[in-house]
Amino acid sequence: MWDYTDKVKEHFTNPRNVGEVKNADGIGEVGSLACGDALKLTIKVDDQGVITDARFKTFGCASAIASSSALTEMVKGMTVEEAEKITNEDIANYLGGLPKEKMHCSVMGREALEAAIANYRGVFLPMAQGEVVCECFGVTDLEIIRAIKESHLRSVEEITNFTKAGGGCGKCEDRLREILHQTVEGLQLEPKKAKKEQRMTTLQKIKKIEEVLEREIKPTLKKDGGDIELIDVDGDFVTVSLRGACAGCQSSRTTLKVYVEKKLRELVSDSLIVEEDK
């Protein structure tokens, strides 16, 4: 059973603004039956560019219906320019949060809104462009890069939760990892220029990582009979090898992401990505 907030349950049980606006000024349709969720958003816009009505029709799970309902409530009364700024995080926050596996429902809401606004303006969305990476769900590289940037995604699993890419046959996993690495590296170039004096040399970084591993992480893992070894540092990608009881432990991935990565981000650099040496 999913851990839905009361607000999600409430919007699912009593969805607002179900249906279609008559003579809609903007129509946004995203998703498909094959994908398991789909949303048709229709909006009415007055002469001042204010969204006076918004209605939805959704095929999908409880969080898809709740996200759609929330979206229509949020945009009503906004100008198109204001509505344009709504992110998927805003939709999720409006509902008091969504389970991470369901974040793609809020992304679907944001995409439908963009499509409806583009339709109102009579323009084509750049989203339709780009190269399809995930064949199962028809997700393009541009959509993935955007989700990585906007929602600060740092793993392939997170990309799947937010965009569904990689959730089908899984064949595109390597390509997703590649896009993730490239995008994250690109992101780090920007702030580096601004804060040049804080930039660590690779040598300093390795020393600091080793120090944190020795002082903080190893003692904790050893309590459970485990151990960790630093294998490589390449840019922000830290490769480690789990030893002792950690090796082959079912929850070693969680240990890596929730504990090791968090600790290293906190004490060394918040852009580090920890991966296990396979």
Add this chain to the structure above:
Amino acid sequence: MNCGSDKVIYMDNNATTRVAPEVVAAMMPFLTDCYGNPSSMHTFGGQVAGAIDEARESIASLIGADPEEIVFTSCGTESDSTAILSALQTFPENRHVITTRVEHPAVKNLCENLDSLTGHKHRITRLQVEADGMLIPDQYEESLSDDTAIVSVMWANNETGVIFPVEEMAVIARDRGILFHTDAVQAVGKIPINLKDSAIDFLSISGHKLHAPKGVGVLYIRKGTPFIPFINGGHQEHGRRGGTENVASIVGLGRACRLAAEKMEEENVRVRRLRDKLENGLLEKIPRSMLNGHKTSRLPNTANISFEFVEGESILLHMDKYNICASSGSACTSGSLEPSHVLRAMGVPFTAAHGSIRFSLSVYNTEEEVDFILEKMPEIIANLRAMSPFWND
């Protein structure tokens, strides 16, 4: 903690079942007074061994086996892993396994991970099914090969209830000298099974699917079948499965098997009639709904029905408001993004695969409960369809 079991309409018995009150009563002494270790030399512990023997006999009797062919495990999944890995170790040169596309994850995921588990490359044949969930004839025999170590085919499918002809398939395997395993966790207790003259080598049972508690299972190992244990340790189960016996649950499972034997006719007459009433009623009252799985070669308690253009999780949550418990093959209920591998293997179209609901009954269900579901479901589906962009009235 009170879970309110008296308030729910429980039609999710392929997931788990209520522990029968008779089973609880049989178990209680072994959770209180009779806490001895059956392996002990003293009378206090030793008498517990007698209760285990009795349970072993009840289980053997339900499936037409010899008591010594019964090995207690911790669950159905352990039984499955034990059987398949034993066969692979017995015949290390044989690196071919035959299974089906619609197995429970206990077998499916084990087969997917065999290479990393054993350190050897394996060839896996996954038998295909037709639109009604039945195996494609001939494909099985054609796939048998000289390097086949084991065939593992479920007796009845957990999602659709479709029954496979495992007895015939086992004979074919035996004639080729190949071991045969069947995951029968959904079949045992629901349909008559007699292994006396069968060619099945291994059969898995799970306690909690037949009104015994969770955490106990059985692996039937035919006499004379080569066997290498999965869990090594003490001499329990004649060295076939180490670890101190889960005495209370084993006693409970024994009692549950006796109950199942007593209620076998009720299950196949009254429960089947209730299931048919529910199934026919839903298909009749709700347009664009369809049955998934073969109409007759099926467990008496299972009905898997798809409602087109609506999504399973949404249906389940609306049913939950009325305290109706069922499950769905929808992707959104599992955290994966693809709907049930069973329905996909059957070629159920996407319009229907996302909106499948499995009702699985037990002897505890009543006609009033079926009537209540028949009254509520059309409204639930109609409301969800009213907000579906794919539905046009």
